[in-house]
Amino acid sequence: MNFYRERSEPPTVLNLQGQAFSQLLSFLYFRFPTSDFRSFPHSPKQFLPYCIDLSAPNQILFLMLNLSVLLEDSARRFPAKDAFVFVDTRLTYAQVNGAANQVANGLRAAGIQAGDKVALSCLNLPYFPIIYFGILKAGAAIVPLSVLLKRDEVEYHLKDSDAKAYFCFVGTPELPMAQEGYAGFSQVDSCEQFYVITAQPTDPSPIEGAPTLGMLMNGQSPVAVTEATDAEDTAVIIYTSGTTGRPKGAELTHSSLLLNAILSTNIITTKADDTQLIVLPLFHIFAMTCLMNAGVYKG
Secondary structure, three states: OOOOOOOOOOOEEEEOOHHHHHHHHHHHHHHOOOOOOOOOOOOOOOOOOEEEOOOOOOEEEEOOOOOOHHHHHHHHHOOOOEEEEEOOEEEEHHHHHHHHHHHHHHHHHOOOOOOOEEEEEOOOOOHHHHHHHHHHHOOOEEEEOOOOOOHHHHHHHHHHHOEEEEEEEOOOOOOOHHHHHHHHHOOOOOOOEEEEEOOOOOOOOOOOOOOEHHHHHOOOOOOOOOOOOOOOOEEEEEEOOOOOOOOOEEEEEHHHHHHHHHHHHHHOOOOOOOOOOOOOOOOOHHHHHHHHHHHHHHO
16 A cells, blocks of 8 residues: 655644553554654655654654555454444455455546545445445545435535535335435436445346446455545545534544544543444444444454
């Protein structure tokens, strides 16, 4: 994975204290063993993912960072360990990482570029983290949407976020997500791609002319080069509930989400051998950060 890139703008500086500093530093050091600890600035022609300013204690200077490092690190450390369990389906970290790579490769082949926004409507299924980390690996930002949105609400969110693609679960007879999602998508010219998440990857599309997630992933390599995003690049756009007006998108960066995942494991003392039950919807920031991302971080 190539995290080297020329850049002229100053790096992101994080000031941390005590356990937060040592824990993040340990994570970075073992994730990027080739990185060295030398004073900033580096040579202008080559930057490492992060460095430590020896003249400023407790400072970490992020030069580039992609939140998908959480999954990649655990896939490296615990490849055969269960990552997500749903009914009779058990997926290991290596399997989830490989599937996310297929999503990233499929999105790139479809023309999605770094900085694009990709919306996601999905129940709490293994597909959610696979698509979530796949979007990140492609360098795009995720726009998680409530599974209860109706077509006019989907239309608004896709327009407001400037989403270029939209993944939507097929739903159920009582909750026809794909039908509502596709109806909203059809009203947004700027959103160019729609993918149905079917119950099984090989299931045919329930909407004529709409490809499925399985079609996007089919034939794609389970190995991918993750986009080298900046620490302050937008990783996720979370929308407010809109109780006092139209919902508004809050842009969350790679570094903020990484730090929140790490620090939340300290608060609830999550351990690598714990099993977490995720009952809150993953499109909500609490479940996404304190359960999914934090759990993946701990392995």
